Amino acid sequence: MKQDIANSKRFGLKIHALLIGIDKYKEDPNNVATLAGCVNDCNDVKAWVDESFTFPHTMLLQNHEATRDAIIKQIGDIATSKYIDRGHPILIYFAGHGAQVEPLKEWELPSERNIQMCIPYDFSLKPIDGKGMGILDRDLSEAIAKVAKKKGDNIVVILDSCHSASGTRGEAEVNRAIKVPSDYAKSASLKKEDFSPSGDTMNCSRASSTTPTNHILLSACREDEWAKEKLFGKEKRGIFTQHLFTKLREAETESMTYGELILSLPLAEYQHPHCDAIDKDRIVFSLNHKRREFHSIDPPNQGNPRYLQLGAPHGVQKSDCFLLFKEDKFSSESCVGEGSVVDLKGFKSVLQVPQKSDPAFAVRTIQSPSISIIVPEEVLEPLPPWFLKLGVKLVTQADQTYEVLKLVKDENRVKFEFLNAEHSVAETHLHSWPLEKDSLVRLFHQMGHFYHHLHHTPGPILSIPVQVSIVLLKDMEPIDNSDTILSPSIPVKVLADDEPRYGFKVTNTSNEGIFFSLFYFGLRQFNIDALYNPPTVASGAPTACLAPNESKTIGYGNPGDEGFRFSLEESEESDVGYLRLFFSCQYLDFLHIRRSNLFHEERELSVSGRGLGKGRMSRNLPQQSIVSDSTPLTTGALTFPIVQLPESKMGGHLVCIHQPEGFLPPSV
Template sequence: MTMAQITPQNEAGAVFALIIGIDDYLATEHFPPLRGAVNDARAFEQYLLDSHDRRGLNVPLPNILLIENRQATRENILSAFKSHLLENRNIPDRGDTAMIFFYAGHGTRTEAPGNLIAPDSKVEAISPVDEGTIDAEGNYVHPIPDNVLGWLLWELAAKKGSNITVIFDSCHSGGMGRDTGTPRARTSLSPPIPPDLDSHLWTGGTEIAICYRIWSPSTATHVLLAACREDETAQEVVLKDNSCRGRFTERLITLLRRLPLEHTTYADLVASLPIWSGQNPHCGGARRNHLVFNANHLWPGQKFLPLLPDASSDPSGLQTYSVDIGSVEGIVPGAEFTAFSGAKKPLCVLVAHSARVNRTILIKKGTERIDIPEGARVQISDWMNGGMILRVYITPNFPYEKELFTSTLASSQQRKHTFIRAPSVEEADILLRTEADEVVLEHLGGIMGESRFQRRFSLGEKGAHLPILVDGIAHFKYFLERHYSGVPFADFQLKMHRLRGEYPAREPDLGFGDGGNLIRNMQARFVPDKDACYGFTIRNTSNIDLFPYLFYFDPQKYTIQLWYAPPGKKIPPPLKSRGGELTIGMGGERAFKFWIPSGEKSSCGILKLFVSAKYLDLDWIQQTTSPLDSSFEGTGRLLAEHEPFDIGVEETWDALNVFLSLTADEDLAREVEATLKVSKSANSSGSTPEGSWKAH
């Protein structure tokens, strides 16, 4: 190809892709040649081009930009990303167009720039074809580090939408070799990356924030499909026709052609890959449970989980199944799940035989013989957990009494409520009454009841929405108050920092809080500042490596956002034992920002940190649409008359809550500011840091 072709064409479509494949590097003394990277890139392009009859995506050729070998220079890769994706006028702004960035070639892990906060002071990077050479201006050509790619992905998501898929078939793609003898990886011999390299990309830019007042971690921008973990090698294989391919890409394309993508999520796709020794592909990103190359969930508004055959068998000889959800989410023995085929057809009811921290074993309910096909999913139809019940008291003559307590759903949507009517105010969790044309919701019990939190909203003629709204509040309340009922097993701490410096070198400002930590007595109080950026540190002082999950609960909207989750199931625990730390919103990640909505004087929110010794898929806990919104479609529900079961799990986990409050009141603001700007010596007392959770 010629450089004139590295421009967007005037034909729009649902998919745009930038594909890069490099076999032959210019610095041959540092980069052993590969055999299958270009083949992988061409095969992926062909999959995109093929018609639906050939099990392809039928993408118009102008929507695909393929760069191979000598054309894949550092300058050309960055330029192509901007021209073909970021600045492409044929991709609608803030839409649902699928955008794919595919890379096959060498990967590397190199020293982080001195101004960048990074684990082990290392960054993952992809190697352009000219890495290790001297460019026309006499400058050394460095790899493209993950913080640069991350920034570009942030810009792309902010401008064009977050339906972005990143595919890496290279070693060290697990953080960001191949082997038939040549691994797609190398130990970097490059000099340290200069701190100001690529700074023109973000210099003069503005911070971006979204409607829930804080920008989430980088995994919110895209889904990553990686060939291997950071400590593994990506293998190449020789096919029957004697061609060489990357094992990951070859199997990935085979699955993409075979699986029904209209029913397949990214997580399903990677879970369907074979298990290889020394190479564990993984899927990361907040949207990993969305449909492949699609902006939507499998069945929007409802929580469906993949159903897998279980290798073990029940002593009675019954076929058992498993689902990746467990006691942390509130599953107890006896909970019921409805199984569905890919066409959303109900098949049968399954019952939880046992529930562990991250996995539940299911058996069929009843004796009728029903075949459950591959790719079936389940929805929780009856939690059988009395702890999830929200007790609702309504005042006399409440106008929506009939809709709330005698509502029925269409047979295709028969689910059970997570609330019951409370006989008195003293026995209620929430109270509902009306004032003028508004419904007033008052919290009486639990965390939000401590402050008698109230919310007002109008229903008008939409009284039928009230049961679904209350279900959403029950979901919010249950997971906000979810805690481990046994003795806490881990010492862990959540810190919140006001940051100083500029991207990608932001770090905690030690002049705010105790040693830079704003959390005191499990609370963080601060004042609005349009220039202030914030980040978090999770610290593990236990003897166990942990998987952390950070959620944000918005009590104004009853929404739940997942701000951090481990990259994937096959990745080692990211929070190491004995003092291991994990940072969020610092270094190469976008920082968090807070502000108060127009016309209001204060705002609040709650951070909830779960930790577990085992990987948990907690993505489905999210409630991204407010129950107060008429488009909210509800969550799984529960019949009230069932008795609760005991959990009885073997593994343990833990959780903590931190309350955030933001105020614009001038007098209180001065008080908060004075409290935050404490002396650096205030942390010398040797007391346990606030925001921590200590084992009893």
């Protein structure tokens, strides 16, 4: 009986939901307008939670209950709740007014460095001694970071509010935003440093900060838009919430990612919701990702084109080729041929497929491999012919390819040795891998994918419009004069130790806006970790990640940030990885290229014990939206080698640039 009950719920067993809806405020309605749909939204979200989870635990805060102290306390209580185990889903929902706080004119800061805040019931336009304050974005970030530290990062934050006030409200639609006085920062006792990460008041904007890694953020609109509510039937509702939870009630959303969910909302007429998170490719309300090697193909629909869930913002161009599969696994039984892109449609592509093949998944082919692997004949023979299109060239003796590895049989497993590489890497034994055919195909594909995205330059670089620095941190604050500007292809040595923390800073040195994605490539495990990626927005004009001469801090600058650390396994004397920056003047979304550590995955080990250890990062971003036409993406890329060494080899330094001839390989 209990099993039947569990199976009847669509999204699982447990969830902890904190649902906040505020229509009426303590402040004069002439200053903070009364809303009509927030409590209705809150009640509908509760109904959805009850429908979707077997044992939901829900806390409602509505109208006068939703004071600033009560909201912060309830978020804090989640961290200590015995009801929620680590990894169980947590939902924090807010419907109400939002606002932006401008810096004081005498601070002479750029106007875009506003602080966003949610407006609680007891908000006052003139707070006294902290009473009547809004919930600043930094306060929300800090509270969520504490929850994530205790309960894990399966946290979804939904904000149906906005931060731009219009000053006028029509009868049909009401905006969920208020305008605060220009001197609100003074009455709220805010300081100049509050408007810049880590007190950097030069050119690091708080508004242009890092992608959340400890929660999923779903927001109703871009920062320059209004979250609206209107009449649906006989009751007022927030347009975003109404469409979002209508979609979540559809069966297909059980297998959707958060990014796909936002793209499915038909709201371009009103506002442009966005999804911001490093893990926006997770299946909704779970810790599971779709297999990143395989990209979904829409099912056939009465002769309509077959759409691939990958498009121009992902670097896809017309005539690109894809292997087609019935299932998301590498096997000859699943592979049904090859297709090509004939048109681009925003986040999708029109894929031409063989008749009667009916594929469900596609894997991008790599026409020019960047790696050769020397393999014995007995390993080469059983591999399927389509395998040759996955980015690895198998040979029986060394050739002049950019990278060469050698496969060595070890009973029923295989190991690999580096024979040569860009910086004369010496022999290095990697972890072993099963010898089964399908398992080897998966490994070879990841290796080909790794080297392709590490070495392939999407387009000619006429000039370099960005500058990347590594920053030393102490107590999560940048150490004075510790910025080390990285040079492409010139290695930087860092101390591999759990104690030192590092951050990165990306600066736009051009006179135009720049979009970028930042990844770490781990050479020993062929993993690709995402450090920064723009959010997904349903439609509309794109807003650049970096304005001209603006910087973005990654890994530091806000409560909850923990920076990055480098570490070695006990048997290692050194390791090497690569920082890889993709940039463009158009919107890009390269999150699909990241890959987990296959060796640790296969051995069921944790990935946090070596290489780059990622700290928590949780801050609001300027909202980017997708390219509205089918223009192919023109992208440049820069690579920065990072050598990780123990203290005995660092000569007392924490960061040191040295020339390629001094480049040290990873070794066992």
